[in-house]
Each structure stands twice: as structure tokens, then as C-alpha cells.
Amino acid sequence: MTIADDSQNRxxxxxxxxxxxxxxxxxxxxxxxxxxxxxxxxxxxxxGLLCVLTPVPMRSFNQVFVxxxxxxxxxxxxxxxxxxxxxxxxxxxxxxxxxxxxxxxxRELGLRRQGGIPCMAVPDAGQVHPAQxxxxxxxxxxxxxxxxxxxVVAEAFGWGRADLARVFTPALISAPGWIGLVGYADxxxxxxxxxxxxxxxxxxxxxxxxxxxxxxxxxxxITRRAIAEGARRRCDADTLQASPSGYPVYRKMxxxxxxxxxxxxxxxxx
Numbered sequence: 001m002t003i004a005d006d007s008q009n010r011x012x013x014x015x016x017x018x019x020x021x022x023x024x025x026x027x028x029x030x031x032x033x034x035x036x037x038x039x040x041x042x043x044x045x046x047x048g049l050l051c052v053l054t055p056v057p058m059r060s061f062n063q064v065f066v067x068x069x070x071x072x073x074x075x076x077x078x079x080x081x082x083x084x085x086x087x088x089x090x091x092x093x094x095x096x097x098x099x100x101x102x103x104x105x106x107r108e109l110g111l112r113r114q115g116g117i118p119c120m121a122v123p124d125a126g127q128v129h130p131a132q133x134x135x136x137x138x139x140x141x142x143x144x145x146x147x148x149x150x151x152v153v154a155e156a157f158g159w160g161r162a163d164l165a166r167v168f169t170p171a172l173i174s175a176p177g178w179i180g181l182v183g184y185a186d187x188x189x190x191x192x193x194x195x196x197x198x199x200x201x202x203x204x205x206x207x208x209x210x211x212x213x214x215x216x217x218x219x220x221x222i223t224r225r226a227i228a229e230g231a232r233r234r235c236d237a238d239t240l241q242a243s244p245s246g247y248p249v250y251r252k253m254x255x256x257x258x259x260x261x262x263x264x265x266x267x268x269x270x
Contacts, residue, residue, distance in 0.1 A: 020201075021258050024119050024239035025067070025095065027203035031196045034175055035061055039167040046075040053083060056163045059091040059265070066094035070102040073109055080109060092264040099262035111264040118247065120255040121239040122227070127254050128238070130228055133221035135191060140180030143170060148182045148189035156192075156208030179229055183222045191218040195226040202230025204240040220249055 032052045033043045039061070041054035048068035054061040064079055076092075083090040092111055094102060103113075122128055140146050150168050154161040172178050177198045183191030190213040194205045204226045209218045227238050241261065242250050 020121050020123060020237055020239070021095075021119075023199060023201045023237065024121055024203070024258065027196055027198065027201050027239060028119075028241070029065055029067070030198060031194075031203055031205055032061075032063060032065070034172065034178060034196065035167050038169045038171040038175065041167075044079075046079055049075060049079055051079050051082070053086060053088060053090075054167055056166050057089050058159060058163060059089050060157075061167050062088045062090040064090065064092045066092060066098055066102055066106075069098055070105040073105045076105065077109055089269070090265075093261050094264075096260045096262055099264075106264050110267045112267050114263045114265045114269075116260050116262040117241045117243070118257045119239060119259040119261060120242050120247075120250050121237060121258045122254050122256075123237055128224060128227045131217065131221040131224045133217055134185070135218050135221045136184040137191075137222055137225045138182050138184065140173060140182060142173075145182050146170060146173065146180065148184075149180045149192050149194075152182065152189050152192040152210055153206050153208050155210055157206075177233075179226075181222055181225055181229075183218055185213060185216075185218070191222045193222045193226045195229060197230045197233045197235050200235050200237060202227060202233075202235040202238045204238060207240070207246060219246065220253065223250070223253065 029050050036043050036052040036054050039054045039056065041052065044051050048066060048070050050065045050067055052061070052063050062083060064076065070076060092106065096116070138145055140149050146168065150161055150165050153168070154164045172180065177196050179195050181193045182189050190210045191208065193207045196203045196205070204223060207219055207223050230238060240250065240255070
């Protein structure tokens with residue numbers, strides 16, 4: 001059993017099976033751990049924290065998740081030290097309620113609030129139907145489709161393709177519960193999504209559309225395909241974290257906001 005698996009299993013034990021909010025968070029933690037380990041990174045736990053570190057510079061893949069209220073700065077201080085020692089840009093994330101209660105500790109350590117992101121869910125996956133679209137959606141099953149997936153995500157998020165390829169590695173293709181999707185228009189990769197399907201929940205990540213192909217319904221279509229993939233694996237709920245542009249699209253599909261994650265970065269971070 002890897003460190004990531006062990007951390008994920010312990011995280012799973014702390015949630016209530018009936019709590020969609022907790023299940024969504026658990027899926028997010030597992031996904032972050034998968035990306036880290038696929039890229040040769042590390043995952044560790046400390047009281048109230050789950051930490052993921054990768055060899056790439058993007059904060060999106062170097063994260064400290066605060067999963068319980070923090071009463072002391074000691075453990076977070078020690079974990080942050082590991083990121084600084086590695087020269088990694090990082091961020092701290094916490095659900096809104098935990099962030100509010102832990103903010104004195106976060107500020108004590110020189111962290112400032114930098115926005116947040118809503119977590120959304122569809123409690124009943126059966127209510128989301130596949131889209132009628134000309135988009136040719138394929139599973140990521142080899143290096144060709146994986147490279148296409150990386151290219152779409154990198155372009156859409158403004159990241160370096162070489163850096164992203166160090167996290168979205170071929171190790172993901174065989175990872176349990178993980179799938180990647182690429183949407184093609186006239187043979188060109190133009191849309192992407194990932195999903196992690198575990199414990200009856202489909203967590204959807206990195207839904208992206210190439211800039212020149214937006215407003216054609218491709219993001220909607222590939223999200224619905226991810227939901228359908230989860231339904232085939234007996235997942236009965238779907239969750240995601242929504243960008244401002246994606247939020248209205250997901251609302252139309254039947255997603256509702258169930259929580260919000262607040263982001264903190266070092267005071268001197270750009």
C-alpha cells in the first residue's frame with residue numbers, strides 16, 4: 001500500500017456515508033493524491049491536514065488541505081516548511097467553515113486569503129442525460145490520447161505543457177477509478193475532462209475547452225460523458241469544483257452548490 005493509498009483510506013474512514021459534502025471532499029483529496037503520486041511527488045498527513053507536493057511549479061498541484069479546525073500553528077508551520085525547502089509554490093485550501101475558524105492560525109503563518117471556489121454536486125446522477133453533440137469523445141487509453149488531453153488542459157489553463165505532463169503521466173491510465181476524456185472536433189483535440197470514481201461518487205476535474213472552440217457546448221458534452229462513465233460504474237452522485245465561467249453551465253445541468261473552498265497563499269506570493 002502506498003502512502004497515498006493509506007492517506008486516502010484513512011480519509012475515507014472519517015466521513016459519514018450519508019454526507020455528500022464530506023464525500024465530495026474525500027474524492028478531491030484522493031484525486032490530488034493521485035496526481036501527486038503519478039508525478040513522483042509525495043503525500044503526507046498531519047493533524048487536521050492532508051498535504052500533496054509535486055515536482056512542478058503550479059500551486060494547483062502543491063496543496064495543503066485543512067480538513068479540521070486548527071487550534072495550533074505548529075503542524076501547519078512544519079508542513080509549509082517542506083514546501084519552502086523544496087522551492088515549491090503552494091496554496092492552502094479549506095472549506096469555508098473550517099477556514100473561518102482556522103483563519104487566526106493561517107494569518108499567524110503569513111497566509112492571505114486569495115479567493116475561493118464553489119463545490120457543486122448532483123445528488124442523483126440519473127437526472128443528468130447525455131448531450132447530443134458532434135464532439136467525438138474518447139477515453140485516454142494511451143500516450144497519444146494522454147498527450148492530447150495534456151495539450152487541451154495546458155492551453156485552457158495557461159500552463160506549460162511540459163510541466164503538466166510531469167503530473168498527468170501514463171501512471172494515471174492504470175490508476176483505479178481514474179479516467180481521462182478528450183473531445184475531438186474534425187480530428188483536433190478541443191475539450192477535456194477527468195473523473196475519479198470511488199465510493200459511489202464521480203469527482204469531475206479539469207473540464208476544459210480550447211479557447212477557439214468555446215461556446216459550442218463542448219464543455220457540457222464532455223462533463224455529461226464523465227457523469228455517464230460514473231453511472232456505468234454504479235456511482236450515484238457527481239461532484240466538481242466550478243470556475244466562474246463553468247458555474248452557470250453546471251447549474252443548468254442540475255448541479256447545486258454544496259460548499260465552498262477558500263484559498264490562502266503566502267503574503268509575498270504574486
